[in-house]
């Protein structure tokens with residue numbers, strides 16, 4: 001059943017609609033004006049908002065405008081008084097789903113709510129399907145080293161345990177994080193990635209936790225942070241070892257209390273996001289140097305998945321080369337190229353300090369620069385020499 005928020009300054013209207021919908025099995029909360037309602041929506045999500053138009057503090061139109069900006073997926077139904085039908089029609093043009101006229105007709109409410117909830121679930125379903133179409137790439141490899149990684153993914157994905165993914169650049173840490181999400185019960189909800197190294201330290205707090213309008217000079221409107229965007233889903237904190245100590249303290253609080261506060265606000269917001277983190281740094285060393293908080297490390301590393309270097313699983317290289325040739329040719333709409341066994345052997349013997357990303361780029365380069373068959377000479381000329 002759905003969670004519905006009824007906003008009206010007339011208590012009798014709130015009660016009539018509330019009781020009716022509760023009898024239908026829905027969970028109903030009420031607010032006296034737009035401002036109060038908007039604050040409640042900031043704290044917990046609602047499947048449907050039913051709002052009066054004329055109200056003190058913040059009216060229904062202003063509320064609708066704000067919701068379209070900050071909660072575009074929320075379905076809104078307006079309640080219009082005798083004189084405000086034109087305004088109600090305006091609201092529908094803006095994005096409200098429908099309106100109900102006063103005096104309230106019980107049957108009309110039930111039909112409108114049913115339709116509005118159906119629309120809401122269709123929007124969610126479409127998003128889920130869209131996400132499914134962008135399927136997560138396969139983890140290719142049959143070596144014992146990658147087999148252990150896959151086994152750990154299968155074991156821990158469906159738990160809500162926090163996972164720290166370690167390994168060098170380009171080994172596939174992000175891919176592991178995506179699979180942990182994909183194989184979890186949260187897979188129909190968002191997977192939100194944050195590259196902690198790419199965000200300047202003075203912006204990271206607002207990026208992670210959001211901000212209120214006017215919280216700082218460039219905060220021209222309210223914005224949800226990544227933790228809120230990941231509510232119900234997974235947040236992936238990539239390059240966590242590069243996060244400033246100040247930001248680490250804030251993340252620690254979010255993990256301990258499962259609550260966040262937007263910059264410029266003093267209100268706590270509950271968030272239910274599973275946290276995955278990755279790093280190519282040795283966090284124990286960073287702790288010893290005073291660059292990383294030990295308490296945060298222990299919060300993040302309930303499970304540790306180490307993704308091995310490609311040089312430690314060379315037996316996977318032929319499979320990966322074959323996989324990348326097929327994937328890149330299909331992607332570019334090119335006929336399938338082949339590669340000679342000697343060329344594969346040469347690729348297997350290379351150092352691959354950039355790991356799978358480097359191998360992928362090398363195969364892409366070979367497909368561009370070689371003929372339909374990739375030979376040992378092609379590898380020597382375009383990969384070995386190019387890599388010095």
Ligand SMILES: Nc1ncnc2c1ncn2[C@@H]1O[C@H](COP(=O)(O)OP(=O)(O)OP(=O)(O)O)[C@@H](O)[C@H]1O
Pocket residue numbers: 137138139140141167168169170171172173174175176238280356357360
């Ligand atoms: N086992 C694998 N099979 C197929 N493709 C893989 C595999 N592992 C990684 N890849 C591909 O290699 C590329 C690099 O992987 P990914 O971005 O996950 O690495 P990373 O460890 O997160 O890198 P960085 O530390 O630089 O962020 C991606 O295109 C990914 O899809």
